[in-house]
Amino acid sequence: MTDVCVLGAGLIGGSLLRVLGPDRAFGWNRSTPGAEAATAAGFHVSTDLAVTLRRAARTDALVVVGVPLPALGAVLDAVAEHAPGAALTDVVSVKGPVLAAVRERGLGARFVGGHPMAGTADSGWAATDPDLFRGATWLVAADDDADPDTWSRVARMAVDCGARVVSSTSADHDAAVARISHLGHVVAEALASAGARGGDLALALAAGSFRDGTRVAGTAPDLVRAICEPNRDALVTVLDECLADLTAARDSLAGEGSLGALVDEGHRARRAYERAQAVRADAAVSVTPGAPGWLADLRAAGAAGREVRPAD
Amino acid sequence: MTDVCVLGAGLIGGSLLRVLGPDRAFGWNRSTPGAEAATAAGFHVSTDLAVTLRRAARTDALVVVGVPLPALGAVLDAVAEHAPGAALTDVVSVKGPVLAAVRERGLGARFVGGHPMAGTADSGWAATDPDLFRGATWLVAADDDADPDTWSRVARMAVDCGARVVSSTSADHDAAVARISHLGHVVAEALASAGARGGDLALALAAGSFRDGTRVAGTAPDLVRAICEPNRDALVTVLDECLADLTAARDSLAGEGSLGALVDEGHRARRAYERAQAVRADAAVSVTPGAPGWLADLRAAGAAGREVRPAD
Numbered sequence: 001m002t003d004v005c006v007l008g009a010g011l012i013g014g015s016l017l018r019v020l021g022p023d024r025a026f027g028w029n030r031s032t033p034g035a036e037a038a039t040a041a042g043f044h045v046s047t048d049l050a051v052t053l054r055r056a057a058r059t060d061a062l063v064v065v066g067v068p069l070p071a072l073g074a075v076l077d078a079v080a081e082h083a084p085g086a087a088l089t090d091v092v093s094v095k096g097p098v099l100a101a102v103r104e105r106g107l108g109a110r111f112v113g114g115h116p117m118a119g120t121a122d123s124g125w126a127a128t129d130p131d132l133f134r135g136a137t138w139l140v141a142a143d144d145d146a147d148p149d150t151w152s153r154v155a156r157m158a159v160d161c162g163a164r165v166v167s168s169t170s171a172d173h174d175a176a177v178a179r180i181s182h183l184g185h186v187v188a189e190a191l192a193s194a195g196a197r198g199g200d201l202a203l204a205l206a207a208g209s210f211r212d213g214t215r216v217a218g219t220a221p222d223l224v225r226a227i228c229e230p231n232r233d234a235l236v237t238v239l240d241e242c243l244a245d246l247t248a249a250r251d252s253l254a255g256e257g258s259l260g261a262l263v264d265e266g267h268r269a270r271r272a273y274e275r276a277q278a279v280r281a282d283a284a285v286s287v288t289p290g291a292p293g294w295l296a297d298l299r300a301a302g303a304a305g306r307e308v309r310p311a312d
Numbered sequence: 313m314t315d316v317c318v319l320g321a322g323l324i325g326g327s328l329l330r331v332l333g334p335d336r337a338f339g340w341n342r343s344t345p346g347a348e349a350a351t352a353a354g355f356h357v358s359t360d361l362a363v364t365l366r367r368a369a370r371t372d373a374l375v376v377v378g379v380p381l382p383a384l385g386a387v388l389d390a391v392a393e394h395a396p397g398a399a400l401t402d403v404v405s406v407k408g409p410v411l412a413a414v415r416e417r418g419l420g421a422r423f424v425g426g427h428p429m430a431g432t433a434d435s436g437w438a439a440t441d442p443d444l445f446r447g448a449t450w451l452v453a454a455d456d457d458a459d460p461d462t463w464s465r466v467a468r469m470a471v472d473c474g475a476r477v478v479s480s481t482s483a484d485h486d487a488a489v490a491r492i493s494h495l496g497h498v499v500a501e502a503l504a505s506a507g508a509r510g511g512d513l514a515l516a517l518a519a520g521s522f523r524d525g526t527r528v529a530g531t532a533p534d535l536v537r538a539i540c541e542p543n544r545d546a547l548v549t550v551l552d553e554c555l556a557d558l559t560a561a562r563d564s565l566a567g568e569g570s571l572g573a574l575v576d577e578g579h580r581a582r583r584a585y586e587r588a589q590a591v592r593a594d595a596a597v598s599v600t601p602g603a604p605g606w607l608a609d610l611r612a613a614g615a616a617g618r619e620v621r622p623a624d
Contacts, residue, residue: 193581235565
């Protein structure tokens with residue numbers, strides 16, 4: 001069954017094509033070299049968006065939007081024109097703006113947002129990896145009026161990719177990823193900048209902690225902006241928190257020679273993260289999409305960090 | 313030849329014992345369990361500091377101080393009492409305060425500071441690893457009036473551990489490590505704290521970038537403080553820079569929806585770091601300790617990020 005249509009064969013979309021395989025997935029890519037690379041690898045990836053979407057509509061494929069947010073509007077316009085009734089999801093890193101753009105175009109009835117928490121500092125078809133999603137968390141949105149059938153299809157696709165599904169509203173997702181992803185991008189850029197300003201001596205002395213702490217600063221700047229800037233409100237909130245923490249530590253160090261409470265809080269926080277990783281193997285919460293209270297059940301499981309699975 | 317006396321058998325000192333081996337190195341550890349663990353592994357590690365130092369004086373061993381800075385004064389007092397003429401180095405993470413403490417006790421004539429840029433978030437004998445220094449950079453100080461013979465012994469020991477020697481003044485080292493190590497510790501604590509405040513949902517969504525960006529927040533808080541706080545002036549300077557960068561990005565994001573110049577600068581900085589790693593295999597600069605201008609030659613090589621080797 002050719003049931004998934006991937007729009008954008010970059011790192012995420014291309015990896016999705018590769019894990020599902022050409023018998024199950026087809027797609028579209030804006031750039032000819034990317035489409036040709038995917039085609040050479042045996043995939044049906046066209047540069048004709050209208051043709052691709054009409055095929056999706058005809059076969060009732062799940063349409064997965066895998067383009068960066070700046071390209072989203074044009075792709076959704078084409079979906080509204082050529083496949084307005086298709087089941088629809090996305091793999092974009094921020095969920096609120098995608099949901100708004102989808103609803104603006106009247107595509108909300110069969111839309112359920114998604115976000116696989118996986119990636120590398122590289123991009124494009126050459127960076128794709130069929131194992132990219134193995135063991136990763138895939139956020140499948142539980143927004144008001146979500147279509148149970150689409151939710152199930154998105155969740156099953158994520159499970160088929162080897163991911164664990166966690167669910168929340170789009171707003172809760174965006175607030176969370178500002179903390180555990182977008183802030184980290186901004187901080188890594190500042191840390192890398194501070195290191196390089198120390199010149200060749202500083203870079204010669206840089207060891208594992210600098211390598212790891214600045215890794216995501218290796219991501220292409222346009223991609224960093226496309227990931228972080230659409231989450232403006234949530235990111236400003238957590239940047240303000242971070243600035244307050246760092247300022248308090250700085251003032252305590254300058255005044256009393258002590259970094260203050262931040263070191264203890266940070267260590268407790270890291271330990272909490274490590275514990276959360278360790279309990280990921282806990283049994284998933286089974287939820288029946290469409291059953292009474294299913295969205296509340298999904299959100300409660302997500303708030304507890306628990307994996308969810310669609311009941312068969 | 314039993315020529316190295318290691319004071320403190322923790323992560324760094326214990327790993328040094330293990331790479332040099334019991335035929336070449338002996339030592340002291342404050343805590344009995346640590347000394348017993350080292351002894352059980354076949355090393356001569358005593359809990360009697362006076363006896364250990366008198367043995368070092370008698371055999372003209374190079375004394376390596378491997379205790380955290382808060383314990384440094386008491387150890388140096390014992391060196392001044394029991395082995396005042398010994399060749400002396402250290403592996404403490406900040407160099408200016410160690411140099412001052414050494415000079416205060418009249419031990420400067422045969423002292424050359426050192427700092428292997430290696431470590432993990434773990435500590436104690438159980439964390440020691442004879443390969444810890446392989447491929448790492450080992451800063452050997454080039455301060456005014458440095459003893460050429462001690463400099464050579466420290467550099468050769470570092471090379472024997474598989475490390476590459478880079479040299480600079482203690483002050484230049486401290487300014488550099490504030491940028492590429494200490495700032496990273498503070499920032500990782502803030503990033504971990506921001507993530508954990510997002511609760512179980514945020515921790516469930518955390519992926520590789522959060523794991524890597526917060527790794528050093530797993531270091532014991534007392535050790536983080538012992539590493540960072542003695543470098544107060546340099547760390548406050550770079551924290552102020554970092555705060556200015558983050559504030560500018562925050563204001564630009566809140567006002568114009570753009571993270572501004574920081575993303576491009578951070579990406580260029582990370583690329584500069586990656587290039588610096590790639591050229592590490594360049595031929596080392598050979599310097600003859602004690603020859604006219606040798607300290608200036610060491611500093612010039614260090615400012616260029618170049619490895620140095622003592623000429624035979």
